[in-house]
Amino acid sequence: EGVKEDDSGSLPACRAAGIALLCTPHISHTHAPSALRPSLLHVAVAAVSIAAIAAIAANAALAAITAIDAAAKDAVKEDGADGQDRTFSDGWSGAGRFADEDALPLSFWLLGPNPRRAVLPTLAIWGLLAPTTNLWGSGSFLLSLFSEFARERRLDTFYPVSSRPLYPYSGGYLDYEAGGYKRYLDETRRFEFRYPARYVQDTTVYLRNADAAYKRRMMDPTLAATPSARPLRQSTGPEVAFGPPGETGAENLSVVIGSLQPGFTLRGTLGPPAQAAERLLQATIAKPGVREPSLLGASERLSARSGTPLYQFEYRVDYPGLEQEPTYTVCVVGASSDTLFTFASRVPTAAWRLHADELREAALSFVLLKAAAGWRPVSNWCSISDARKQRMSRSSRDFPSPHKAIRMSPSGVKE
Numbered sequence: 514e515g516v517k518e519d520d521s522g523s524l525p526a527c528r529a530a531g532i533a534l535l536c537t538p539h540i541s542h543t544h545a546p547s548a549l550r551p552s553l554l555h556v557a558v559a560a561v562s563i564a565a566i567a568a569i570a571a572n573a574a575l576a577a578i579t580a581i582d583a584a585a586k587d588a589v590k591e592d593g594a595d596g597q598d599r600t601f602s603d604g605w606s607g608a609g610r611f612a613d614e615d616a617l618p619l620s621f622w623l624l625g626p627n628p629r630r631a632v633l634p635t636l637a638i639w640g641l642l643a644p645t646t647n648l649w650g651s652g653s654f655l656l657s658l659f660s661e662f663a664r665e666r667r668l669d670t671f672y673p674v675s676s677r678p679l680y681p682y683s684g685g686y687l688d689y690e691a692g693g694y695k696r697y698l699d700e701t702r703r704f705e706f707r708y709p710a711r712y713v714q715d716t717t718v719y720l721r722n723a724d725a726a727y728k729r730r731m732m733d734p735t736l737a738a739t740p741s742a743r744p745l746r747q748s749t750g751p752e753v754a755f756g757p758p759g760e761t762g763a764e765n766l767s768v769v770i771g772s773l774q775p776g777f778t779l780r781g782t783l784g785p786p787a788q789a790a791e792r793l794l795q796a797t798i799a800k801p802g803v804r805e806p807s808l809l810g811a812s813e814r815l816s817a818r819s820g821t822p823l824y825q826f827e828y829r830v831d832y833p834g835l836e837q838e839p840t841y842t843v844c845v846v847g848a849s850s851d852t853l854f855t856f857a858s859r860v861p862t863a864a865w866r867l868h869a870d871e872l873r874e875a876a877l878s879f880v881l882l883k884a885a886a887g888w889r890p891v892s893n894w895c896s897i898s899d900a901r902k903q904r905m906s907r908s909s910r911d912f913p914s915p916h917k918a919i920r921m922s923p924s925g926v927k928e
Contacts, residue, residue, distance in 0.1 A: 647672050650681040653693065657681075664707075669696045673710035694875070697753060704854055705818075706879040708755050708766055709871055715754035715765070722752065763840075766858040766875065773851045779813075779822050786811035790826040793846070798830060805831045809841075816847065816880040823847040825876055841865040843876040854881060 599612040606626040611617060624631045644652045652672045656663040657680040663669055673693030677683045683691045693710035751767035783789030787808065794806040811826035824846045831839045838861055845856040856879040858872045865872075 650687050650689065653681050653689065654679075664696070667696055667698060667705075669694060669707065670698060692871075694878070696878075697755075699753070702752065702770060702854075703849070703882040703884060704768065704880065705882065706768070706856060706875060708875050709868070711757060712755040712766060713758045715751075715756060715767075718751050718754040718767075721750065764860045764864050766872075767856075768879075769855045769857070771853045771855075773848060773853050775851055777848055777851065777853075779824055779846065779848055783824075786813045786824045786826060789824055789846070790828070790844075794828055798828075802834050803832065805833060807831070814877075816882075818880050819849075819883045821847055821849050821881040823879070823881070827873075838862045841869070843872050845876050845879045847879075847881050849881050850884065 599614055601609060601612055607617065607621065610626070611621075642648065644655055647653060653674060656668055656672060656674045657676070660674050660676045663674050668674070673681065673689045673695050675681070675683075675692040675694065677692045681687055681689050681691065681693060690709070690711040694707040695710055696705060696707050698705040750769070752770045754765055754767040756762060756765040779789060783792055790808050790811040794808060798804055798806045806828050807830075809827040809829060811824065814823050814825060815821065816823055825844070827841065827843050829839050829841050840859055840861055842857055842859045844858075845854075847854045856876060858875060860868065860872065
């Protein structure tokens with residue numbers, strides 16, 4: 514009561530930001546329990562309630578201010594005793610409307626002298642921040658309305674996108690796991706794929722690769738300035754991996770990259786898809802009495818963005834000597850610029866029964882991209898000077914690899 518403010522507009526702006534923060538709930542976590550997730554009905558009721566309260570408050574403030582302003586002006590014009598006893602100060606936002614002796618109404622404290630300056634910025638801030646921060650799944654909801662457009666523009670790199678109607682509220686409540694996918698894009702290695710929104714990136718693999726990259730830069734700092742010319746590291750594990758949070762790794766999705774001898778091609782070296790899959794399974798998976806793979810299906814397709822041939826196949830692995838349930842794997846193999854790319858999604862039997870179609874869709878999304886301008890094959894050592902080769906050979910002895918890389922010759926035989 515009796516507090517004055519200047520007419521600079523700072524208080525209405527602060528008030529608008531404050532109202533926006535008060536009206537903005539916490540962002541629901543992707544993996545929050547379903548009991549804690551707001552249902553679609555709750556979100557709609559909350560949105561309508563906020564809009565109704567804002568409209569009612571604005572109308573009440575406008576009516577109150579108009580009435581008080583008219584009364585104040587009439588009082589000023591009158592020469593009666595009451596008008597002579599009341600004083601009106603200048604230089605504040607309520608000048609001419611409220612006397613110094615009057616208490617300011619609640620509408621003035623909440624919305625200021627001009628309600629539009631408080632309500633409209635509040636709605637604008639809320640409408641901008643909600644999709645940007647994916648508040649209550651609003652960003653995913655808007656992108657999923659135009660799922661094909663969002664995927665073509667790779668907007669699903671930021672938020673999960675699905676072709677299901679009303680995603681992420683397909684089940685009546687906020688659930689990103691119900692058919693949503695995010696995109697992983699590697700501009701350096703030139704591949705991309707979409708993975709289920711219920712997966713998170715494996716930090717162990719990420720940190721290990723980051724440490725290996727640091728060691729490579731320490732070997733030859735000039736490689737850091739020219740990433741397109743640096744040689745591909747020998748395959749010692751996944752390039753990237755994903756899986757459900759808090760799991761032991763039985764269900765995982767990964768991409769492994771390795772080098773090839775010049776002249777390697779899928780059909781020319783390994784043969785048709787079924788034959789190639791059998792050769793790869795027998796060479797890399799099969800171990801009599803321990804692991805027994807069985808091919809479920811194989812096919813060939815082209816990368817949508819580069820036209821590179823890809824082999825996709827599914828197989829099951831039984832463990833007769835172990836008390837372990839069979840595992841299922843959807844695998845995609847492709848070769849580009851003397852580099853072998855292997856996408857594999859491995860799950861136990863229980864997860865396969867629930868998410869088989871989901872894993873197949875993720876595998877179908879794996880594509881190899883066209884080589885960027887100025888990009889040279891990572892196995893082309895002719896592009897590296899002899900002096901640099903010697904430095905790298907000497908430095909590699911200081912950091913021996915704990916694993917032996919698998920190299921495929923043009924005849925398809927492991928070396």
